[in-house]
Amino acid sequence: MWAVHGLCAVDGRLVLWAEDSELPARVAGRAPRGPVSHPFAVPGEALRDALAGEQLKADSVRLQLPSHPSAPAASPELVRDPLTAGPAPRGKLRLREWLVPAVSCSPAAVIALLDEGVPGCRLGASAHFLRSVAGFAEQVVSQGRVLPSLVFEADRPTARWRPSLSGTDSARFVALRESMPPAFRCERGDPPAEVLRAALDTLVDGIARARVADVKMPGGRTAAAAWLNALAHEPRFDGDPKKTRKLAGQLDAWRASGAGESPVRTCFRLHEPAGDDADWRLEFMLQAVDDPSVLVSANEVWREESRVLQRWVAQPQELLLADLGKAGRVFPALDAALLVPHPTELFLDADGAYEFLTHAALLDQAGFGVLLPSWWGRTQQLGLKLTATSSGTAGTVAKKSGLGMDAVVDYRWDLALGNERLTESELAELAAAKVPLVRLRGKWVQVDRKRLAAGLAYLERSGTGQMTAGEVLLQAGVHPEDGDRPLPVVEVSGHGWLGDLLSGQAEQYLEPVDPPEGFTATLRPYQRRGLAWLAFLDRLGLGACLADDMGLGKTVQLLALEALARSHGSRAPTLLICPMSVVGNWQREAARFAPTLKVHVHHGGGRLIGEDLMEEVGGHDLVITTYPLAARDSAVLREIRWDRVVLDEAQNIKNSASRQAKAVRGLPARQRIALTGTPVENRLAELWSIMDFANPGVLGSLSTFRARFAVPVERDADTDAAARLRRITGPFVLRRVKTDPAIISDLPDKIEMKQLCNLTAEQASLYQAVVDDMLARIDNSEGMERRGLVLATMSKLKQVCNHPAQLLGDGSPLPGRSGKLLRLEEILESVLADGDKALCFTQFAGFGGMLVPHLSARFDTEVQFLHGGTTKKARDEMVRRFQSEDGPSIFLLSLKAGGTGLTLTAANHVIHLDRWWNPAVEDQATDRAFRIGQRRDVQVRKLTCIGTLEEKIDRMIEDKKALAQLVVGSGENWLTELSTRELRDLVSLEAEAIGE
Structure with a gap:
């Protein structure tokens, strides 16, 4: 690397x-x-x-x-x-x-x-x-x-x-x-x-x-023409030395006439009136360019009392007068200050103060310092506030008729300053004001008289009436400058179930929903609230983005929603699109928690297409496929009437121009749901892509979204644009984080998850070659030779499941060749995005050594690696740095060297890259993070390749634990005693193991 x-x-x-x-x-x-x-x-x-x-x-x-x-x-x-x-x-x-x-x-x-x-x-x-x-x-x-x-x-x-x-x-x-x-x-x-x-x-x-x-x-042979051409092409040019030096002198003088570079500059500070005083005061100062916090008042400049000035500039009085003259070209009112011999300040009326405030940016661009009242940067905008009133509450939506997107609700428009509704007396005061700056509720505000008159006319014309709930939601999603309204919409609120939705916190007010009989998972309180929120939007036919943190159970909440929907009567099937690495997880979680759901996996070379697929999915509740296949088979998938389309790991469509993003947006469905722990990874455009899938058009076109939200928020840190974006997306996004005390109290101390991964085609080929070699030799071996052959084969197969480069030992590149590595990268990306830390255990020190440079480059971060060759001094230093707040976030450890004797409570994620067949060994490693001193819940992920010996041995261990709480012997020695037939069944590769 x-x-x-x-x-x-x-x-x-x-x-x-x-x-x-x-x-x-x-x-x-x-x-x-x-x-x-x-x-x-x-x-x-x-x-x-x-x-x-x-x-x-x-x-x-x-x-x-x-x-x-x-x-x-x-x-x-x-x-x-x-x-x-x-x-x-x-x-x-x-x-x-x-x-x-x-x-x-x-x-x-x-x-x-x-x-x-x-x-x-x-x-x-x-x-x-x-x-x-x-x-x-x-x-x-x-x-x-x-x-x-x-x-x-x-x-x-x-x-x-x-x-x-x-x-x-x-x-x-x-x-x-x-x-x-x-x-x-x-x-x-x-x-x-x-x-x-x-x-x-x-x-x-x-x-x-x-x-x-x-x-x-311009053409010509003059020095000026040659110079102008050199500004666009080859910078060096030939010219008459005398004429070029004369031109250089003229250019130097021209530049010096502007706001030249200096260690000090003139600064203007505007003071608002105190008490009943009507005058605004514009104070003149000198400011250090290198340290803007260092300021010297004009009074000190004229008294020559500042030692700081002596270090800055030789003649500060001349500098101040010259700068005032230059600033007067931008703000002509400053010319009045030059009528006195020692100008220190300028008094302005409200009109003059407003003119200065509007010229402040031009003065700043001209090189002057400008200090304004703190409220000016947070000027509250005059806008419209919409309040809608619906009958019924969110918890009773399903029981009442006339509710949903087509329900007719009452509405009222009001004028608001920021988010505060203006009373009739305040409106009258604003209308009577003759200056653009008005003190209202103890604060100075800017009022555009034309906009105020237009707003008042709009209230008189369309102040009250009725509209559908869908139109109200559209008002929340329309950009303030769109539509036929004269003022931007600063807030949309409501009463009843519509108010719950518009609040962006509907899940807090919804009555929890119990999953139906036959659903075997026990939902935690926050998961029941999540189910209620999903069911609420489901009844309204609105799309949803469930953006819970990784590990909070998005899968089980979605399965509960599916089971609940089927319990209310037959529906068209749901299409679930997910990465190949989690297809097995969904399949097994559905069988475990919602066994009544009929699941069909649309994947593999032998998958159904055309009319055969359409006929097959009609008899199923949940159809699972992958993002690449959703794009490849989009034509036939668009012909099917889906009740719901769900995207797991929805950040896979963050590039809205990609083929798979376009394909999934084109799928017809009554409702759409996006599941993601990272709705925004790098740019706000990713959020637009996810929201445009869930509720098409709610954020406008991508170009409009970039101009009105992405650029102001990302480049200029515009808090108003960010707040407006939250208001628009709030009704459709449910985000819970692990750091929320209300969520933490609901979680167990340790959450263990099996992460099922697929093999790539290269891995499957190597896996099968190792299996064939063992089966060809095992019948002719016995005793120690047979045991050695079985153990060597198990080790090779585990290496194949990790990565082909580990088995081959050829130093070949890692990216794109291992389903397990892909899943590891997805997990670590989410861990780092949340600011968490992770321990990654492997029983192969060589594999850990390969991962260190790869993960360092992949995430541009330091990755520590503790292995058997690490000295005690280096080991202690690694632990100290990892435990520190600003230490590395990823710690790779070989299972033997790092599985015991360490306290690593800075991590709240533990990832077992390859499986040790003794559960006690894995538990000991997990306890490096899950021990006294750990203040957060620990999420443990065990990466297992689906359809391989890893999954089958894991199943055998679980069966033994469930039946008799037996402890499997250390290492893999117990595997050597299996019969040839049992070994063949154990190591045989299943078709579902191979990814795309």
């Missing part, structure tokens, strides 16, 4: 280099005086080929890196196989120069590579930092805050684009400077600000140059 790093070289090049965990870590002999090649750096040509970048150039750089006497220290992101890496170099660390092969990248190439990631690689802190700088550069260019310049590089005139940072940009520049990792400076000893400036200048120039490359520049 590689660790990729980034930096900006002395000459302004953007550089990537990488370390390779497979290359030797030591330098032979004594270190020479001069720099030598980095012993485990990836060759430049190999890195260029791996990155597949057309604009990359193999290069080399001299880097000052922390080093042991014999080798450079490996970066924290470099993960070596713990079993083959050998002892770490020893000796005191010091900086030493190394010659490192690298690639030089254009800004566009850097952005593309770091955005998409590099398969099989972890990005180092310096590479992440370079991407952050690139994002800053993109924003600066996109918002037009760049200036063209003319500089001389190697005595040749050169055209460059340079950033022109505003006040907000300066603060971000400082934040980036403070967060710069040391590795980003390892090629140059300059201060962080200079290194960051060089990187930002390079990125801004490259991005801006690419955006104007197609712009037709």
